[in-house]
Amino acid sequence: QVQLVESGGGVVQPGRSLRLSCEASGFIFRSYTMNWVRHGPGKGLEWVALISFDGSTKFYAGSVKGRFTISRDNSRNTLFLQMNSLGLEDTAVYYCTRVSGYFNPMDVWGIGTTVTVSS
């Protein structure tokens, strides 16, 4: 079945880095645009970054631009999020999501991986 499974979350000190992964299965990964969305404690959902099906186009939320990098390896059906200079405000559950077009709904969500930034 169609599935997204994130990994790589954990507890990290402020200023440090972390790399999240999202392994896709059950669909043709290289055909889909992918996103990272996060859900901070006591907050709503926040879109983080988007990457086109072939990795040629990337967009970032202002809150992470210059610190986070989204990438993908279509040969491994895997999406990545490199997070640098982490701050307390980056604490959240991070989800990867699939879209069939930039303005279409995020029709598949992963189970999420938790990132806690704490000293």
Place this chain on the structure above:
Amino acid sequence: QSVLTQPPSVSGAPGQRVTISCTGSSSNIGASYDVHWYQQLPGTAPKFLISSNNNRPPGVPDRFSGSKSGTSGSLAITGLQAEDEADYYCQSYDNSLGDWVFGGGTKLTVL
């Protein structure tokens, strides 16, 4: 503060009809971008529920409907059931920010 504004909470008795609003602006919903709705059951990941053009994935009952008018979108749930108790989020695109944006979420309580 979210770009899209939702009521923090709504409630209704079983069998009743409830609506959840999602108010945006001329740079998002008013710019003709669709509004998408997601349901997050307690302890689970969000899942796509329905769009403002009533596009819904298989398995979502037709008790759920989506609409849009001007700068606002709306989710309606008829025949409310206990299993509908969840958080609901709207989402669209904002061409002024260049961001995909979410509402702050609405907690639905079934009385």
